[in-house]
Amino acid sequence: MQKKYTSEEIVNSLEGVQRAEPSPFLFTRVMARLEREQSRPELAVYRLIARPVFAVAIASLLIIVNGYLIMNRTTISPATDELSQVVAVEYAQQNHSNPYETNEQP
Amino acid sequence: MAFRELVETRQSLVFNTVLGFLQNREDAEDVTQDVFVKVYEAIQQFKGESALSTWIYRVAVTSALEFLRRKKRKKRFGFLSPLFGEDNQPTLELPDFEHPGVVLDNREKAGMLFKAIEQLPENQRIAFLLNKLEGLSYIEVADIMQTSLSAVESLLHRAKSNLKEILKKQYNLGD
Structure with missing residues (x-):
């Protein structure tokens, strides 16, 4: 590449630039696209899912459900422990023989 | 403001901005249409906190960058397409x-x-x-x-x- 320009000249080469114009049928094409999209209901669903509000709602719901499950778990656990102790005591009181004990009397 | 008027007064603003990012006339035409579809659908969300043109510029810049990211992703995973028999376009650098x-x-x-x-x-x-x-x-x-x-x-x-x-x-x- 010939060194005929300086980097400064190249960086300033957009001075005096005019705006580029789109094709003259842009509005017609936009309207056609809008009609096409409105006739496809699945796109409306996709657009709803893609909205940040929807993502925030889903995240909040997950947090609430998680919180509820964690709270429930901590409250249920001691009760379950108590229940298992009661069962164990009752079981012991019923004179069940220990399967590991032999029936032989000394 | 009627939608037609909005498109006609802002189309060169959107097209020129998008063209600067995409450096391809066909892609820029496509993304410009996309920008106006988004503007049409989201115009109720425009709260007038900034000028309408400022908001449209934002939509145009975001759409152009999204397009470039999609194109990049497509290019990155382009090697997978022969496995599925998809007829992809060649991933050449922009002219x-x-x-x-x-x-x-x-x-x-x-x-x-x-x-x-x-x-x-x-x-x-x-x-x-x-x-x-x-x-x-x-x-x-x-x-x-x-x-x-x-x-x-x-x-x-x-x-x-x-x-x-x-x-x-x-x-x-x-x-």
Whole structure:
């Protein structure tokens, strides 16, 4: 590449630039696209899912459900422990023989 | 304002902005249509906190960057397509771009500049294109980018020095 320009000249080469114009049928094409999209209901669903509000709602719901499950778990656990102790005591009181004990009397 | 009027008064603003990012006329036409579809669907969400043009610029910049990201992703995973028998287009580099609004004397230089702009970080590219290609003031650029005036000044300063570095390396310029 010939060194005929300086980097400064190249960086300033957009001075005096005019705006580029789109094709003259842009509005017609936009309207056609809008009609096409409105006739496809699945796109409306996709657009709803893609909205940040929807993502925030889903995240909040997950947090609430998680919180509820964690709270429930901590409250249920001691009760379950108590229940298992009661069962164990009752079981012991019923004179069940220990399967590991032999029936032989000394 | 009727939608037709909105499209007709803002179409060159959107097209020119998008074209600066995409450097391809067909892609820019496609994304410009997409921008107006988004504007039509989201016009109720426009709260008038900023000027309508500022909001439309934001939609245009976001859509152009989304398009480029999608294209990049497609290119990155393009190697998978032969496995599924998909007939993908070849992933060639973009040909040299000639912006139709550049004055004749500057065409060659502008072509070199657009190649270098592609390599700028996203924020610097946005600030540079809005300021140099759309001719927006620093304050307008700051409004669109939702940042401070000093941040835009710094972005533009860094963009220029990065562009010079890229150009010097790419074209072996001594200056």
